[in-house]
Amino acid sequence: xxxxxxxxxxxxxxxxxxxxxxxxxxxxxxxxxxxxxxxxxxxxxxxxxxxxxxxxxxxxxxxxxxxxxxxxxxxxxxxxxxxxxxxxxxxxxxxxx
Ligand SMILES: [Zn+2]
Numbered sequence: 001x002x003x004x005x006x007x008x009x010x011x012x013x014x015x016x017x018x019x020x021x022x023x024x025x026x027x028x029x030x031x032x033x034x035x036x037x038x039x040x041x042x043x044x045x046x047x048x049x050x051x052x053x054x055x056x057x058x059x060x061x062x063x064x065x066x067x068x069x070x071x072x073x074x075x076x077x078x079x080x081x082x083x084x085x086x087x088x089x090x091x092x093x094x095x096x097x
Contacts, residue, residue, distance in 0.1 A: 004047045009072050010038055017076070027084035036088065040079035045072060 014034065017025045026033065 002049050002051055005050045006045050006048050007042060009068055010041055013069060013072050013076055014038065026080050028087055030089055032089045033083050033087055036083050037076060037079040040082065041072065041075035044075050
């Protein structure tokens with residue numbers, strides 16, 4: 001199994017923002033808006049694929065994790081502002097760019 005480790009970080013950052021003190025960070029936390037934000041952020045972030053047998057590659061990525069989280073957060077902030085201005089709660093084909 002191959003996994004995009006950047007997606008794991010995106011999920012973690014979003015979960016932190018939703019569950020912590022930043023309850024008003026997202027204009028809407030419905031499934032569609034959160035998926036749109038996640039997809040938009042992932043489309044702009046460089047993927048980093050790891051296998052289930054995580055080894056040196058995973059370690060190398062973790063050593064850069066602080067910077068990666070900063071990059072991820074910046075893209076989530078950008079995406080959530082776009083979604084807040086133009087929510088598509090009923091449209092799962094929200095265009096991403
Ligand atoms: Zn919504």
